[in-house]
Amino acid sequence: MNRLAFETKLWPVLRWLLIATLVVATVFPFYYMVLLSFVPIEQLLQHPERLWVPLENLTTETYREVLRSEEEGGQGFALFMRNSAIVSLACTLLTLLAVIPGAYAVSRLKFKGRQFMGTLFLAVYLFPAIVIAIPLFVGFSRVGLGTSLIGLVLVYIALTVPTSIHMLRSYFETIPVSIDEAAKLDGASRWTTLRTITVPLAMPTIMSTALYIFMIAWNELLFALLFLVTDRDKWTVSLGLSQLSNGIEVSKTVLMAGSVLLTIPVVLLYGLAERALTEGLTAGADKG
């Protein structure tokens, strides 16, 4: 067999092998998470090898325990989910409000310091989050934002701004300038143009940017840990799960139910807008 024939046989086999491995590797942990979330801990300890648990051994008590408030003997995840939702939604909304005009300005308008702003947004990426964490930790405690959800929202806005600007700007640049000029001839101000023409045109990209921001805010741990760890009533789901999984008091499968609750909103949103999100994030990558 010559090399060409050999390779033409070999690669399809390897390709399917790789696809199968990747699918198992990416999906299995999530399957296992959902499975364990319905299993009482005794069942897991008795049969740790199982990939499938008979239906009669499953329980929903794990979910009830993890959601119940602390006073009622639960873990208070309902409260954590509320906190996470408030922080993530506020952050998404505020970031969009700041970033839509910002991205429009960077993509369309000539103003002093435009170049500088562009570089600044990129440079922000280079600094370890831990570098800004220390001063923020100190500074926020000083102005009374130390253990507050507001402080957290502010930080998340700053963390999501660079990528959001990039996503929106790449899209704005594909909208023909002639549309803006036509609107201007009709007497529309820039703000009106932005509001009535650019924003509706860019709606799909705006939604995927919103999704990206929400995901980052919902998943974030470091700053929640630094700011809120002392105040259990303000914990986000990520923080709550990470704190409780360190200890031994709470049953692991109850925490698995917590993991599912933490994961579901993000995966649902992602499922709804998968294509838009990938396209938004990789904007410009096809240019090489």
Add this chain to the structure above:
Amino acid sequence: MSTPTLTRAAAPPRRRASLDARMENRDGLTMIAPTALIILVVIVIPIGWNVVLAFQDTSLETIAERGITGSPTFDNIVRVLTASGFWSSLWTTVVYSVAATAGSVAVGLAAALAFRRPFRSRGLLRAFMLLPYVAPVVAVAFVWEMLLNPQYGLVNTWGTSWLGWDEPVDFLGQEPFALLTVIAFEIWRYFPFAFMFLTARLVALPVELEEAARVDGATPSQTFRHVIFPQLVPTIALLCLLRLIMTFNKFDDVYLLTGGTAGTEIAPVRVYDQLTGNLDIGGAAANALVLAVVLALFLTVYMRFFGRKEQDG
């Protein structure tokens, strides 16, 4: 500032244009202002303050009265550089970020190539590939911990009963497994990132070149090496750079999996411990500053190297 150009632009025939330009400048600045303000307050000022803190003798108790004044000192920097664990933690960070970057880009590339030609349910499976990347890190780290647990983890149960392991492996609490495991976790979590970008790039490649190569009798591996790969190099280089920066600064993955024990004390976790464990703000700030400087040096070298390579090629 070039005043002559400004006056020339304002000359009578072009008054309208200059008014427009001024309006544009004003609108641009107003529109960017909220974003700029938040970056300034939450990122730029803290970075500057961090530099100040690094050269101050402060702890959490004294910082409230001292403010940002006080005489500068090199004590923190010296203390950081001579501390026993510093160099080893820096080395761990480098090993961790380089291995995780190389691994995730390599797996992402392989995945992008495997998914390149359409097949049934490709869209769905491709969407699955991105799950590790979008899912909350706390949740997936916890699942990994459960899977790898020495007592009831699936991996160890199967390993000891079917693969003939003598005893369960403490993947997250024992050297050198712990470092290897966090690297594997990082590759698992971030190969989708490379996959996503390389897929987008592959879609945009012109098909004619590959057709021509095939007509000339090139094998698939030759086509990849000489036709596809060279076109992907810029994207791969950019991905490596991005991933390297992000992994170098990464805190939560290692913090959640091992807490920095068993040979996985990466620098950001060390800074965190200094800050919250010892309340050593000056030390933590100095350590963070050193970290940023190391990264900057590293990037300069990387850019030099790649800049030259691009010119050669």
